[in-house]
Amino acid sequence: MTQDRDNAGGRSYAAPPCLAHEIDPTYGNPLAVDPAQAQDVARWRKAQRQHLLATRKTLSVADHKSVSARIARNLDTALKDRCDGARGKVLSMYWPIKGEPDLRGLMTNLHAAGVTIALPLVETKAAPLVFRLWTPDTQMIRGDWNIPVPPADAQRLTPDIALAPLVGWDSNGFRLGYGGGYFDRTLEVLDPSPIKIGIGFASAKLTTIYPQPHDIAMDVIVTEAQSFCCA
Template identity: 70%
Template sequence: MNTENDKKPQNGSYASPPCLAHEIDPAYFDPMAVDPAQARDVAHWRKAKREELRAARKALSVEQHAIISEQLSEQLENVLHARFGGAKGHVLSAYWPIKGEPDLRKLMVKLHQAGVIIALPLVETKAAPLVFRRWTPETKMVRGDWNIPVPPADAPQIMPDIALAPLVGWDGDRFRLGYGGGYFDRTLAALDPRPLAIGVGYASSRLPTIYPQPHDVPMSLILTEQGVQAG
């Protein structure tokens, strides 16, 4: 279904969504489709959107980033109090911020002090589900995949009750646009019981759709600095 309109212009974005499905019939797109051409077009479209959304968040000033991070931390606290009574004794998988992601590290310390058990995800085996190691403010971090700080190998492995997933983009059906490695989707599919999965990101990164594919797992809810957006 490729056409000349699908070609990538010089400004780095696509002229239209994958396969021009929206121009034929807005309800046409089949999220369970496995057509190779459609999957290829979706992958190209997602790559362009990642670049666009990451550039937008990197353009935020230090002050803007700090304000949004603080607002998002407050919104997350509200969710934890409303759904888990504060989450004391529960395992919360957080994340170490990279590439302009909202910074929730102050909240991680606060939650730890309030009795929430904090974990951080990491890649232990390529193309396999993530593992989760316990984190405290005293943890001596080491460099993991993509040079992201992670707890060391002797930190206890624990399973999360609540898992935060940083978003590059998101849509109203709670699907998450990540970095393209598929690790979080693979992990959620493997966990039993499945944790409450909270997609964390910027309100401005909402998309009409991410064109979900069969491997995409929706979040339990999407949370931005404006509160719960879907879920």
């Protein structure tokens, strides 16, 4: 499928149809595409998501630790090469769930190097994520899906650089997430648009995710094997 560039916002969007309503009915279909086509792609995405998540679970604890360490090294290098190490910047990271690469050690190291770390969380259902300041001393609380998040009195921030965990990804930078649309919805409204870095496993690469209008391409993809620009 073809891709279009929104010149005003500098974001890469995908061709129709929009399928987020399959997961979240409030996340509408602005192009009113053929419902049969939308359902076909939605079913394909659901199957791929289930397969990739099941494959991720087969990693042993030792292998997961090793792969996470390699991803952290590649991310650290990418930040140094492209963003001066993100020093003086707000970098949105994430607390790992469901077998995602664990970058918490790098979070601590980046904080010590002068990077401001923020973590995303859901404050309102079916709305953009918000970002709260994290430090190694932050007393975390349980948020949506039981994910540890900074408390409500933590400073709210807008990221200059945003990491997005990938269930699947393609070489054009489009990500297959968990299906709720939260990251795409969030990246759509952030102004100015942050540098977008997708984090995932090399084995999760797909030929295409059949990107939809709400899908926003990553600027950089980082895996344990490599990092590369997607523009």
